[in-house]
Amino acid sequence: xxxxxxxxxxxxxxxxxxxxxxxxxxxxxxxxxxxxxxxxxxxxxxxxxxxxxxxxxxxxxxxxxxxxxxxxxxxxxxxxxxxxxxxxxxxxxxxxxxxxxxxxxxxxxxx
Amino acid sequence: xxxxxxxxxxxxxxxxxxxxxxxxxxxxxxxxxxxxxxxxxxxxxxxxxxxxxxxxxxxxxxxxxxxxxxxxxxxxxxxxxxxxxxxxxxxxxxxxxxxxxxxxxxxxxxxxxxx
Numbered sequence: 001x002x003x004x005x006x007x008x009x010x011x012x013x014x015x016x017x018x019x020x021x022x023x024x025x026x027x028x029x030x031x032x033x034x035x036x037x038x039x040x041x042x043x044x045x046x047x048x049x050x051x052x053x054x055x056x057x058x059x060x061x062x063x064x065x066x067x068x069x070x071x072x073x074x075x076x077x078x079x080x081x082x083x084x085x086x087x088x089x090x091x092x093x094x095x096x097x098x099x100x101x102x103x104x105x106x107x108x109x110x111x
Numbered sequence: 112x113x114x115x116x117x118x119x120x121x122x123x124x125x126x127x128x129x130x131x132x133x134x135x136x137x138x139x140x141x142x143x144x145x146x147x148x149x150x151x152x153x154x155x156x157x158x159x160x161x162x163x164x165x166x167x168x169x170x171x172x173x174x175x176x177x178x179x180x181x182x183x184x185x186x187x188x189x190x191x192x193x194x195x196x197x198x199x200x201x202x203x204x205x206x207x208x209x210x211x212x213x214x215x216x217x218x219x220x221x222x223x224x225x226x
Contacts, residue, residue, distance in 0.1 A: 004153075030211070030212060031211070031212055033214075035217075040200075040220075040222065041219055041220065042115070042117075042202055042204075042217035042218050042219045042220050043154070043202070043204075043215075043217040044217070045214045045215065045216070048212075048214065088153050088154075090153070092210075092211030092212060093211070097209075097210055097211050098156050098159065098167060098211055099156070099211045099215065100156075101153030101154050101155070102153050103151075103152055103153055104151075104152070104153055
């Protein structure tokens with residue numbers, strides 16, 4: 001079963017623009033992680049944010065977490081064509097120690 | 112850079128046949144995961160190993176799926192007999208430590224098509 005739902009399901013932007021993806025989840029968590037998946041490939045870990053953190057940065061990535069709303073957002077600034085991929089949030093915690101992935105956002109960045 | 116290896120990358124099989132996938136985790140990673148990813152969805156955990164022991168196989172359809180990691184290193188996931196609904200990407204991941212707070216490293220996956 002999927003824990004998280006991501007919004008939007010698909011997003012198309014031009015190079016240089018910012019891309020924002022949102023993730024909502026249902027149960028309490030210990031941490032939330034974001035992964036990227038290029039077409040037909042495995043997933044690559046991008047960033048982990050703990051439940052006691054509100055914001056985290058890594059290069060052009062900015063992640064926020066609002067545990068009161070059970071939601072997180074991933075912002076990619078100054079997007080590049082190479083950022084074209086699917087992005088998944090995954091939650092850990094509650095009554096389970098396994099990662100539960102959301103449904104993903106498909107990002108297309110046009111050069 | 113160390114990577115998780117999986118083979119084959121693609122597999123086409125007829126329903127009712129047996130199929131097997133292989134995974135070699137990053138050297139030294141004690142925790143190994145098998146996920147199934149249906150097209151358009153996120154991965155779902157099938158089975159988790161800590162060394163050679165199964166930690167979680169609650170979502171593994173045990174009537175047709177089996178997984179083993181005999182020496183605590185590489186692992187095999189088997190489906191027998193395959194059904195049309197098994198068509199999906201099968202992903203293997205490993206991590207240095209057990210627990211969802213640790214980063215998981217994914218292999219390229221095996222795309223299974225059952226006809």
